[in-house]
Every structure is written in C-alpha cells, then in structure tokens.
Amino acid sequence: MTRNLIAGLLGSLLASLATVAAADTVQVAVAANFTAPMKQIAADFEKATGHTAVLSFGATGKFYAQIKSGAPFEVFLAADDETPAKLVQEGGAAAASRFTYATGKLVLWSAKEGVVDAQGEVLKKGNFAHLAIAAPKLAPYGAAAVETMTQLGLLDTLTPKLVQGESIGQTFGFVTSGNAELGFVALSQVFENGKIKSGSAWIVPAKLHAPIRQDAVILTNGQGKPAAAALASYLRSDAAKAVIRSFGYEV
Structure with missing residues (x-):
C-alpha cells in the first residue's frame, strides 16, 4: 500500500470522524398542525446535515407556557406569528432568527x-x-x-x-x-x-379569518448551537419548502 493511498484513507477517516463529532441534536417544539411535514423534514434534515431534530408536538399556547417555565426546547415552530414575537420581546428568543416558515x-x-x-x-x-x-x-x-x-x-x-x-x-x-x-x-x-x-x-x-402565519424562532437555549442554526437554515431551503407545499401550506 503506497504512502499516498494510506494518506488518502487517513484523510477520509479523519473527515468522517470530524463530521460525526460535529453532528448534534436539537430539541424542537412543533405546532401540532405541522406534525406530518415536520417528520419528513426532520428525516431529510438528518440526511443532509447529520444533525438530529428531536421533535415534540402540541398546542402553541401550551408550548409557550412550557418554554416560560424552562422547558429545554431550542427551536420553536409555532402555529402563529404572535407567540414567537412575544418570546422575542420577553428575551426568550433571538429576534434575528424569527421567520415565517409556512402559512x-x-x-x-x-x-x-x-x-x-x-x-x-x-x-x-x-x-x-x-x-x-x-x-x-x-x-x-x-x-x-x-x-x-x-x-x-x-x-x-x-x-x-x-x-x-x-x-x-x-x-x-x-x-x-x-x-x-x-x-x-x-x-x-x-x-x-x-x-x-x-x-x-x-x-x-x-x-x-386572519392569515395563519406560522413563525419559527431560535430560543435562548438554542442560541449559539450549530444544530439549531442548521435547522432554521434548512427550513428555508428549497427542499423543505417543497415538502411544506406538498401538505397544502403556502410558503
């Protein structure tokens, strides 16, 4: 086995180990209406990034109360735009991270x-x-x-x-x-x-009825964490948007 081949194999191994080391989990609170598309998006997200999204589904108002009580969620996909805005105003989420992921x-x-x-x-x-x-x-x-x-x-x-x-x-x-x-x-x-x-x-x-604009936001627990930022970015991708549209949402 030549030195160049050995060096190449070692380089590939180290790159693989680095990817595994960089992979992380992100705790996500998801509005119940978005259950089906988010399950698909989470699977695609893991394949694309190596990160794992751990999903919890429920009512937006209940999640708000849990977040205020210290629940360890890092990203919040709400069923409205008012609750994420309120969390931003209260210092519980990053203002710059808030965006509408679906209507x-x-x-x-x-x-x-x-x-x-x-x-x-x-x-x-x-x-x-x-x-x-x-x-x-x-x-x-x-x-x-x-x-x-x-x-x-x-x-x-x-x-x-x-x-x-x-x-x-x-x-x-x-x-x-x-x-x-x-x-x-x-x-x-x-x-x-x-x-x-x-x-x-x-x-x-x-x-x-008023538009059902659904906003996502990175919560305080997720700030500075690569997996949380990666998920927020992936939700804006063409791949994620295609999934979201397939379930009848507007993007």
Whole structure:
C-alpha cells in the first residue's frame, strides 16, 4: 500500500470522524398542525446535515407556557406569528432568527363522505351533534375557526355543539374517531398529493379569518448551537419548502 493511498484513507477517516463529532441534536417544539411535514423534514434534515431534530408536538399556547417555565426546547415552530414575537420581546428568543416558515389553511372536515359540502353550508343546516375545534386560547387554528363562525354569523348558534381539543392534533382525533361528526382542522392533516385524502371537506376561504402565519424562532437555549442554526437554515431551503407545499401550506 503506497504512502499516498494510506494518506488518502487517513484523510477520509479523519473527515468522517470530524463530521460525526460535529453532528448534534436539537430539541424542537412543533405546532401540532405541522406534525406530518415536520417528520419528513426532520428525516431529510438528518440526511443532509447529520444533525438530529428531536421533535415534540402540541398546542402553541401550551408550548409557550412550557418554554416560560424552562422547558429545554431550542427551536420553536409555532402555529402563529404572535407567540414567537412575544418570546422575542420577553428575551426568550433571538429576534434575528424569527421567520415565517409556512402559512396555514383552515378546513372544515368530516371523516365521512358526503357530510361536508363544498360550500360549507352544513354549518348553517346544523344537522350534526358535535363540531370539533381546537381551544382558541391555545391553538391559532382554533382562533381562526371561531373567527370564521363569527364572520358567518353562526357562532352563537354553533357554540352549544362545540367540543374543544387542546391542540389541532387532538381536534383531528375527535373527528377521526367519530366523537365529532365534523370539525375545523388544518388542511395539512387531510391533504395529500394535491387533494383531500379521505372524507369530505370545505377549505375555508382566507377572507373569513386572519392569515395563519406560522413563525419559527431560535430560543435562548438554542442560541449559539450549530444544530439549531442548521435547522432554521434548512427550513428555508428549497427542499423543505417543497415538502411544506406538498401538505397544502403556502410558503
């Protein structure tokens, strides 16, 4: 074996060891509506960078309370833009790291075919016992649902039928299980390959509620950590944007 070959092999080995040594984990709090795309993005992120994103999913409002109480999250992907802005103002996140990673869409959905019509007229007919929404104080998609019903002049009529999930994930579970015949969920939860994958749905017109701008931010625990910065950068990449769009979000 020649000296040049040995030197080359040693160089490759050292480079590989350096990559392994540089690889790290990043603790990420993710809004429940972004569960499916983030799982895919995290897998792609690990392949591309060597870093591992450890994901926790839940309601934005609940994550805010946990972060304020010292939860060890390093990056926060919220379901709104207000909560990350509030954390920045309170000194809990880096202002320069905040950006909008997706704009969500609200959908009225039933797990059964023929329950929800294409214009959402089912809300006016009211021939159902339970309508699921996410808790408005915890989940921005829940707030958007309340705003939609208010704009339609139906909030007072529908309030007795409402069942609230702590997060949009739990709300989706209510509808999937049949505990609620229909509910307001995130389009990403029922969207695949450019269409609603099952059941029946009405995509709520954007004019009926404030834009659901979803911001990401690097929290105090993640400042100065390469894995946190790498994830924030990867979320802006064309590869990540393609995944985000595939689940019905705007980027």
